[in-house]
Amino acid sequence: MESPMHRKMPARLSRRHAVAIIGAALLAVRLDVRPARAGSTVAQFVEQLGDRAILQLADPAISDGEREKRFRALLGENFDIPRIGRFVLGRYVRQATKEEMAEFTQLYEDIAVLTYAHLFASYAGEGFRVKREVGDPGDRYKMVMTEVEPSDGKPPIKLDWQVKVNGDAYAVVDIRVEGASMAITQRAEYTAVLDRNGGDMADLLAQLRNKIAKLRADRNSS
Amino acid sequence: MIRIDSIERSAILMALIAAMLLGGCATRPSDPDDRAYYLESNDPLEPMNRAIFQFNEAADKVVLRPAAIGYRTVVPKGVRVGIRNFLDHLSSPITILNALLQGEGERARDSFGRFLTNTILGLGGFIDVATDASIPKHYEDFGQTLAVWGVDSGPYLVLPLLGSSSFRDGIGYGVDSFVDPVGRYIRDEYGLEGAGVRYAVDAIDWRASNLQTIDELRQSSLDFYATVRSAYRQRRAHEIRNGREPEGESTGTPGIIDFDNMDMELPPEEAPTDGKPNAP
Numbered sequence: 001m002e003s004p005m006h007r008k009m010p011a012r013l014s015r016r017h018a019v020a021i022i023g024a025a026l027l028a029v030r031l032d033v034r035p036a037r038a039g040s041t042v043a044q045f046v047e048q049l050g051d052r053a054i055l056q057l058a059d060p061a062i063s064d065g066e067r068e069k070r071f072r073a074l075l076g077e078n079f080d081i082p083r084i085g086r087f088v089l090g091r092y093v094r095q096a097t098k099e100e101m102a103e104f105t106q107l108y109e110d111i112a113v114l115t116y117a118h119l120f121a122s123y124a125g126e127g128f129r130v131k132r133e134v135g136d137p138g139d140r141y142k143m144v145m146t147e148v149e150p151s152d153g154k155p156p157i158k159l160d161w162q163v164k165v166n167g168d169a170y171a172v173v174d175i176r177v178e179g180a181s182m183a184i185t186q187r188a189e190y191t192a193v194l195d196r197n198g199g200d201m202a203d204l205l206a207q208l209r210n211k212i213a214k215l216r217a218d219r220n221s222s
Numbered sequence: 223m224i225r226i227d228s229i230e231r232s233a234i235l236m237a238l239i240a241a242m243l244l245g246g247c248a249t250r251p252s253d254p255d256d257r258a259y260y261l262e263s264n265d266p267l268e269p270m271n272r273a274i275f276q277f278n279e280a281a282d283k284v285v286l287r288p289a290a291i292g293y294r295t296v297v298p299k300g301v302r303v304g305i306r307n308f309l310d311h312l313s314s315p316i317t318i319l320n321a322l323l324q325g326e327g328e329r330a331r332d333s334f335g336r337f338l339t340n341t342i343l344g345l346g347g348f349i350d351v352a353t354d355a356s357i358p359k360h361y362e363d364f365g366q367t368l369a370v371w372g373v374d375s376g377p378y379l380v381l382p383l384l385g386s387s388s389f390r391d392g393i394g395y396g397v398d399s400f401v402d403p404v405g406r407y408i409r410d411e412y413g414l415e416g417a418g419v420r421y422a423v424d425a426i427d428w429r430a431s432n433l434q435t436i437d438e439l440r441q442s443s444l445d446f447y448a449t450v451r452s453a454y455r456q457r458r459a460h461e462i463r464n465g466r467e468p469e470g471e472s473t474g475t476p477g478i479i480d481f482d483n484m485d486m487e488l489p490p491e492e493a494p495t496d497g498k499p500n501a502p
Contacts, residue, residue: 080481143478155358173481174481180453181456184456185449186449189444189445189448189452191448192263192447204444211442215441218441
């Protein structure tokens, strides 16, 4: 069957029309690329963090162990891991003891290191640029919108950073990849585990320790 | 000419099942924490969904993932790019229709321009000339259109082989399959086998280009089902907003999560806006 869409479409749009569309699209793209506001230090913070991560972690000459060490250092300096750790436990955070909380935060960091550090080894020159910063003066949290431009010409990936503002100090609390928040996704994961084991924090910690041992073994064997 | 073939039949069937299930949903828990969790996961059919998810995981490990690895090994990169371009090209008509239904004139124009540019200058869609000419690529489906029209996502749903969905998006998928002029053309010319080949190549190519991401996520998650469900819902909400943050000049910074308040936050799409949740 020939649909009406199929037959009529090519006839209706002239080449001149297509050129006009291309022109309009180009203009739209140009307008969209606004530089970060002058003096917007949160945006600068994220930009420098991105640059430092690439500089320190993408170096192909360093060992996996060194890469993990550097990643952990960057994480500790620039991310509010205790705050993220409390958030991802959702409602169960109120039940956790101080000791459980401390161990959870440590294991959470270990998982992050094991999951993400090695990804920088395959860095292929993707461009990282800050597009804009959102937030008002005095806000406790600000958002910095960035884009990662894949080297193979695919469309850029949107990365939004939520940054905790504490006077002059900044710490990342969440990264959103194309609208999916890592903190919310991880909270879904951990609260699902706790829902299914009846809120047993000790069991969650045991599962995390197992997972870390397994990830470590996989990393060492590959 | 309307032909009721099996894809269309299954769409109708799916709508009927959906209507039945919607009528018989589980009641909401009364504890505020439990209720927040219930609303966020929005998954009253979790046991069934987990079973189908396990089946899909097995199918992935046994069929799709090996096929994707083989595809990546055997088919040269340039050819794979051409195939991806062509598959995206084939989805243009449905994107144009849905962009129009959503009142997204600019997106409809973009997609229209892309379709023509790539048909004429891109060897029938194998070369993405339009992207080189900076015409942005969009993807719209009927599930998104329904959302723009105000239809709630409804409970989370895992479809056999198709994966994450919701009642609304499942119905949207059925409607798209029914309406899609390209799909109709393929079914008329090449029968269901043709439609199957398009679906299979699409799935293998998608899996091949997400090989590492999915494997990593699966490997590091303690509950992959919950991870996928959450990521799916957030991605969908983002697609429905067409990447725009939920704007609101007076309400502070858009899209900010309150990390200081440990009460559950609802994902943006699901947050009740009128203050009255749907009757159970």
